[in-house]
Amino acid sequence: MVLSNEDELKQKIQDGYIVESREEMTEGYRKALIVQLTVQADTELMSAPAYWMAARHAPSTNTQVSAHAIIQDELAHANIAYRLLEDIGESKEQLVYGRQPHEFKHPYGFDQPLDNWADLVVANGFFDRAGITLLSDVYQNTSYGPLKRALVKVDMEETFHLRHGEVWMRRLAKAGGEAKEIVQCSVDWMFPMTIEWFGLPDDLKRHSGQLDYKLKGLSNDELRQVWMSSTVPLCEELGLNVPAHFDSETEEYVLDYPFPCEYDVADKRWVFEDGETTWDAVFKRWKGRGPMNEIYVESIQRSRRDVGGWLAEKRQA
Amino acid sequence: MIERVYDVFARKHRGDQLAHIGYVDALDDEMARVYAWKTYDEENWFEMCVIRRSNIIPVNRQDGPFSGSKGEGK
Numbered sequence: 346m347v348l349s350n351e352d353e354l355k356q357k358i359q360d361g362y363i364v365e366s367r368e369e370m371t372e373g374y375r376k377a378l379i380v381q382l383t384v385q386a387d388t389e390l391m392s393a394p395a396y397w398m399a400a401r402h403a404p405s406t407n408t409q410v411s412a413h414a415i416i417q418d419e420l421a422h423a424n425i426a427y428r429l430l431e432d433i434g435e436s437k438e439q440l441v442y443g444r445q446p447h448e449f450k451h452p453y454g455f456d457q458p459l460d461n462w463a464d465l466v467v468a469n470g471f472f473d474r475a476g477i478t479l480l481s482d483v484y485q486n487t488s489y490g491p492l493k494r495a496l497v498k499v500d501m502e503e504t505f506h507l508r509h510g511e512v513w514m515r516r517l518a519k520a521g522g523e524a525k526e527i528v529q530c531s532v533d534w535m536f537p538m539t540i541e542w543f544g545l546p547d548d549l550k551r552h553s554g555q556l557d558y559k560l561k562g563l564s565n566d567e568l569r570q571v572w573m574s575s576t577v578p579l580c581e582e583l584g585l586n587v588p589a590h591f592d593s594e595t596e597e598y599v600l601d602y603p604f605p606c607e608y609d610v611a612d613k614r615w616v617f618e619d620g621e622t623t624w625d626a627v628f629k630r631w632k633g634r635g636p637m638n639e640i641y642v643e644s645i646q647r648s649r650r651d652v653g654g655w656l657a658e659k660r661q662a
Numbered sequence: 663m664i665e666r667v668y669d670v671f672a673r674k675h676r677g678d679q680l681a682h683i684g685y686v687d688a689l690d691d692e693m694a695r696v697y698a699w700k701t702y703d704e705e706n707w708f709e710m711c712v713i714r715r716s717n718i719i720p721v722n723r724q725d726g727p728f729s730g731s732k733g734e735g736k
Contacts, residue, residue: 428667437687498683
């Protein structure tokens with residue numbers, strides 16, 4: 346069945362219709378799904394070099410194994426999302442190996458260096474929690490059948506990453522002293538980094554069609570609340586300071602710093618004292634990409650041409 | 663490097679249905695077996711197999727990923 350009318354498809358989807366193939370999509374649906382899957386795939390892919398370079402800070406062989414198991418999972422998740430993109434007409438080869446570093450669509454957080462073991466475990470605790478928050482919402486609400494099925498595995502494994510992160514955050518925080526100080530440093534730059542990850546506040550958000558097509562269920566602000574409702578109590582329990590608190594009157598989490606805010610890359614520090622910046626400035630910073638962007642992308646792309654060339658020579662021989 | 667699409671089927675326990683659980687891209691059948699086993703390691707599968715997507719013959723639908731020879735390498 347071919348649907349040509351956007352409104353007709355939107356109505357059917359709102360009534361519970363599940364899309365199963367490219368042929369059933371309107372161009373508007375396909376475009377919106379491509380944007381969503383590209384962000385998802387690129388985020389999974391870029392987490393791999395970020396975690397891989399941080400894994401050398403693992404304090405034991407067992408933790409090395411855990412860190413690399415997480416990297417393996419992330420690469421598998423990226424593969425799944427790129428394959429879904431191929432099935433709706435995009436090229437994985439082009440997406441992974443044909444783009445410039447700044448053309449990837451992952452969040453700014455995965456352009457940053459993870460400089461020690463605390464950075465890595467807080468990334469697991471915060472960034473993977475953000476991933477679960479976003480993908481659980483997609484799983485529960487998506488109108489695209491193949492994506493819903495694929496997310497079963499992804500969700501299971503992201504939960505393991507999160508547990509790894511939270512267990513280690515707890516261990517470092519409970520130890521006190523230098524261990525707690527260093528985990529606090531990681532929390533200080535990564536908490537606002539993850540808050541920003543959820544994007545524009547609802548009152549500024551352009552209408553994207555993602556809700557009409559049921560590619561997601563919750564708004565940016567709602568997702569930010571879900572993330573904070575797990576993260577803030579965890580940090581409070583561990584005695585780690587976060588710039589947010591629960592307001593019992595409005596029953597919402599409230600940020601205690603100017604949002605959005607500028608980030609000092611060299612110092613790995615949010616410039617709270619300069620007050621609120623504009624979202625235009627934030628988009629400009631995101632577009633400019635962060636300090637590790639080229640290094641991470643290069644680590645993924647570098648051998649493709651060489652090894653591809655060797656194999657081509659062999660075929661010709 | 664010309665990779666083919668392979669679909670991965672598995673079941674968790676004796677008596678379970680064999681279900682489509684995912685896909686890998688691989689240069690050949692042997693690599694597809696390895697990639698599938700290593701990629702879909704979220705369960706301790708009782709049985710897993712892979713099939714070249716281009717070998718799946720659709721019966722009643724002309725749309726979707728199994729239609730035609732879309733699974734053949736680029």
